[in-house]
Amino acid sequence: MASTSCWFLFFASVWWLPPMLAGAEEQQGEGCSAKRCGNITISDPFWLADQEAARSCGSQDYEVTCHNNRFPGLRSSVPGSSGFAIIDISYEEKSLRVVDRGHLELLQASEGCQGMILNTSVKLAEPFRIDPGNLNLILYNCTEEAAVAAAARRDRELMQTSLRCGNKSKMFVRTGVRYDVTGNYGRYALEGCDAVVTPVLGSSSGQTNASDYEQLINDGFLLSWDPLPLAAPARKFSRQNQSSSFSPHRPLLFAFRC
Numbered sequence: 001m002a003s004t005s006c007w008f009l010f011f012a013s014v015w016w017l018p019p020m021l022a023g024a025e026e027q028q029g030e031g032c033s034a035k036r037c038g039n040i041t042i043s044d045p046f047w048l049a050d051q052e053a054a055r056s057c058g059s060q061d062y063e064v065t066c067h068n069n070r071f072p073g074l075r076s077s078v079p080g081s082s083g084f085a086i087i088d089i090s091y092e093e094k095s096l097r098v099v100d101r102g103h104l105e106l107l108q109a110s111e112g113c114q115g116m117i118l119n120t121s122v123k124l125a126e127p128f129r130i131d132p133g134n135l136n137l138i139l140y141n142c143t144e145e146a147a148v149a150a151a152a153r154r155d156r157e158l159m160q161t162s163l164r165c166g167n168k169s170k171m172f173v174r175t176g177v178r179y180d181v182t183g184n185y186g187r188y189a190l191e192g193c194d195a196v197v198t199p200v201l202g203s204s205s206g207q208t209n210a211s212d213y214e215q216l217i218n219d220g221f222l223l224s225w226d227p228l229p230l231a232a233p234a235r236k237f238s239r240q241n242q243s244s245s246f247s248p249h250r251p252l253l254f255a256f257r258c
Helices: 102-109 143-151 211-219
Strands: 008-009 035-037 040-041 064-069 071-076 083-090 095-100 128-130 135-142 157-160 173-176 193-200 220-227 253-257
Touching: 008 128, 008 143, 040 071, 040 083, 064 253, 083 128, 095 211, 102 211, 135 143, 135 211, 143 157, 157 211, 173 193, 193 211, 193 220
Parallel strands: none
Antiparallel strands: 008 253, 035 040, 064 071, 071 083, 083 095, 095 220, 128 220, 135 173, 135 193, 157 173
16 A cells, blocks of 8 residues: 555464364363353353363354353454454354454544454354355445545445544445355455455345444344364465455455554
8 A cells, every 4th residue: 555654554463273172072062051141042052161160162163252241252263353242143043143343343443443454254263154145344445546536436335434443534335245155346346445344234125324334333244153073174364365356355454654
């Protein structure tokens, strides 16, 4: 990103995720008793982390942390990045509604920014799938020149945001993007802008209003889960996820003037 002054650049570290430590019996969730966190019951295949006992009774992908006894959360599969707050779980339908905590923190930033904001899809552990009924919301961080061009587009689905993280005149949001299982969102790329993609709940009409982006992020999105095999391979987060082309796995790189 071009600039006449110095920039702070924040990069996410990439490495192999740790291998599964749980044995076959643990992956089946044996010995995990149902517990409450806030108003949500956590039961098989999920299990509530016990910090005092310091032991696991299930797969790490299904480990849930109870935050201040207010809400349960799933970890991110990318070390050092924010995970997901669980809003609701349907054990019958094997689905849950979650909100990306990284994007919540972006909305709540009073001044600076936490640094790297990642696409939601890259943070999901292996057994979880984004429900195809979701729509997508795209956040753009643009250069000054690209911001002028974006504002001139007069695209009703693209609006300038009032995010306090970064220069708000260079932040844009697009809503109503149909979920694509292949992750091909190249037609929504804006020259001179970095972008990050996050799912949001769809509507029966398939319509969303860009001015409601904060509420859309807060309302979360739907995930489904699959049972883990007895021996789950380690998942790799590679530099391919940070390619220069626009993709759902490309992290948004925030830059701030000194």
